[in-house]
Amino acid sequence: MLDITCPWCGKRHETEFRYGGEAHIARPENPSGLSDADWADFLFMRKNTKGPFAERWCHVNGCRRWFNVIRNTASHEILATYRMGETPPKLPGGAT
Amino acid sequence: MVKYSIFSIARNALQGHRNWPEQWRSPEPKTDYDVVIIGGGGHGLATAYYLAKEHGITNVAVLEKGWLGGGNTARNTTIVRSNYLWDESAAIYEKSLQLWEGLSQDINYNVMLSQRGVLNLAHNLGDVREGVRRVNANRLNGVDAEWLDAEGVKDFCPIINISKSARHPVLGATLQRRGGVARHDSVAWGYARAADARGVDIIQNCEVTGINRNGGKVTGVETSRGTIGAKKVAIVAAGHSSVVAGMAGLRLPVESHPLQALVSEPIKPVIDCVVMSGAVHVYVSQSDKGELVMGAGVDSFNAYSQRGSFHVIEHQLGACLELFPIFSRVRMMRTWGGIVDVCPDASPILSKTPVEGLYINCGWGTGGFKATPGSGWSFAHTVAKDEPHPLNAPFSLSRFETGALIDEHGAAAVAH
Numbered sequence: 001m002l003d004i005t006c007p008w009c010g011k012r013h014e015t016e017f018r019y020g021g022e023a024h025i026a027r028p029e030n031p032s033g034l035s036d037a038d039w040a041d042f043l044f045m046r047k048n049t050k051g052p053f054a055e056r057w058c059h060v061n062g063c064r065r066w067f068n069v070i071r072n073t074a075s076h077e078i079l080a081t082y083r084m085g086e087t088p089p090k091l092p093g094g095a096t
Numbered sequence: 097m098v099k100y101s102i103f104s105i106a107r108n109a110l111q112g113h114r115n116w117p118e119q120w121r122s123p124e125p126k127t128d129y130d131v132v133i134i135g136g137g138g139h140g141l142a143t144a145y146y147l148a149k150e151h152g153i154t155n156v157a158v159l160e161k162g163w164l165g166g167g168n169t170a171r172n173t174t175i176v177r178s179n180y181l182w183d184e185s186a187a188i189y190e191k192s193l194q195l196w197e198g199l200s201q202d203i204n205y206n207v208m209l210s211q212r213g214v215l216n217l218a219h220n221l222g223d224v225r226e227g228v229r230r231v232n233a234n235r236l237n238g239v240d241a242e243w244l245d246a247e248g249v250k251d252f253c254p255i256i257n258i259s260k261s262a263r264h265p266v267l268g269a270t271l272q273r274r275g276g277v278a279r280h281d282s283v284a285w286g287y288a289r290a291a292d293a294r295g296v297d298i299i300q301n302c303e304v305t306g307i308n309r310n311g312g313k314v315t316g317v318e319t320s321r322g323t324i325g326a327k328k329v330a331i332v333a334a335g336h337s338s339v340v341a342g343m344a345g346l347r348l349p350v351e352s353h354p355l356q357a358l359v360s361e362p363i364k365p366v367i368d369c370v371v372m373s374g375a376v377h378v379y380v381s382q383s384d385k386g387e388l389v390m391g392a393g394v395d396s397f398n399a400y401s402q403r404g405s406f407h408v409i410e411h412q413l414g415a416c417l418e419l420f421p422i423f424s425r426v427r428m429m430r431t432w433g434g435i436v437d438v439c440p441d442a443s444p445i446l447s448k449t450p451v452e453g454l455y456i457n458c459g460w461g462t463g464g465f466k467a468t469p470g471s472g473w474s475f476a477h478t479v480a481k482d483e484p485h486p487l488n489a490p491f492s493l494s495r496f497e498t499g500a501l502i503d504e505h506g507a508a509a510v511a512h
Binding site for chain 2: 001002014015018019021022036037039040041043044045046047048049050053055071073074075076
């Protein structure tokens with residue numbers, strides 16, 4: 001089980017949270033100008049990184065707020081958590 | 097290859113079983129192959145076997161970064177069935193089941209297929225309607241299916257609790273009698289031995305680190321054992337599909353999650369069928385050794401670590417005890433995880449790619465084991481002929497652009 005540090009509430013068990021998948025996927029600036037391939041990329045294609053990975057979690061059984069986590073998907077180690085809208089912290093090696 | 101038969105067993109018994117040959121060679125990789133398959137799981141090995149058998153392409157290497165039977169092929173709950181809802185899925189899974197039915201004879205290896213019947217339980221009115229609909233859809237597609245009411249379920253599987261006061265009462269179930277279980281690592285070993293006998297090189301402990309291309313066309317792979325040239329490369333890497341496809345600059349619509357399973361201590365025979373419930377998240381059967389084999393759900397988060405969180409196991413066992421109070425004092429022996437590559441529509445990808453000579457077979461998610469023969473059989477056609485087979489044409493990578501998704505979340509039996 002993961003111990004996740006909510007940026008508002010502190011460290012809690014994973015069962016208090018809901019997963020939200022890859023972080024920082026920006027909605028296209030010009031939706032009507034997108035090709036089908038561009039839409040497929042936005043909607044379906046994912047980095048699915050092995051290693052440090054920026055992802056979203058929601059503290060559903062707590063403050064109910066969304067935030068970002070950088071977690072190593074190979075080791076489960078949580079490297080950083082930060083609030084929505086904040087710039088991801090710089091980590092050695094970086095997250096993708 | 098020594099053909100396995102009563103005579104070869106008797107002959108080797110007289111020699112104290114000391115002279116059985118290796119089941120497959122372990123050759124050094126050649127510098128060039130017609131086809132290189134990345135991934136020596138069931139699907140990769142089946143692809144190699146059918147390339148050799150159906151298409152006469154034998155200059156083939158299967159590259160496996162670990163050992164055969166070390167990945168998902170030996171980490172699943174061994175369930176085999178074909179009762180999927182949509183026409184496209186029913187066609188490929190039913191082809192697979194038909195191949196299963198002749199597989200032991202075909203590859204001269206006992207895969208211990210046991211068609212003991214698979215129940216998919218319904219716990220509420222929505223489940224009942226969905227189940228009856230699926231039975232009808234299956235029958236229209238030539239897939240055997242029956243609807244059982246709660247009493248019928250109890251007759252088929254007497255230890256199940258059908259009390260109306262249960263938290264999730266059993267209202268009925270779909271039954272596929274031809275469904276069942278097979279011995280999972282036999283599938284890897286049997287396909288490996290049969291492919292090897294037709295000339296395929298199976299190279300273990302050989303990790304692919306790069307996919308070489310020249311002008312948009314694939315030319316080979318970089319591996320931990322050197323460069324290997326190839327006219328065609330097929331990625332069949334399950335949980336690591338995104339990592340391998342990324343080596344050729346491809347993005348995939350898959351995410352990798354741990355899927356956990358567990359077995360109990362061996363007990364006397366108590367359950368002679370497979371019981372699955374998508375709603376409360378239980379699937380259970382009993383192995384020939386007497387262990388209860390159970391599957392839990394996928395962990396919500398992406399991971400490559402082959403282990404998941406314990407609360408997922410706890411959740412599955414809570415539901416399991418509600419259905420089978422008789423299991424309450426059985427001890428669990430082992431839990432483990434496999435990394436499953438899940439597509440947004442819970443259907444696989446068997447497809448050509450934008451890179452010429454590069455093919456991909458992935459996205460089987462939580463249900464790939466049952467599909468092993470049909471997947472390899474139809475994918476071999478795609479690799480050999482450089483075109484989709486009618487069975488796998490709907491499962492192209494381009495469906496995510498056209499929108500022709502095949503939503504099998506209902507039939508996948510594992511909620512994800």
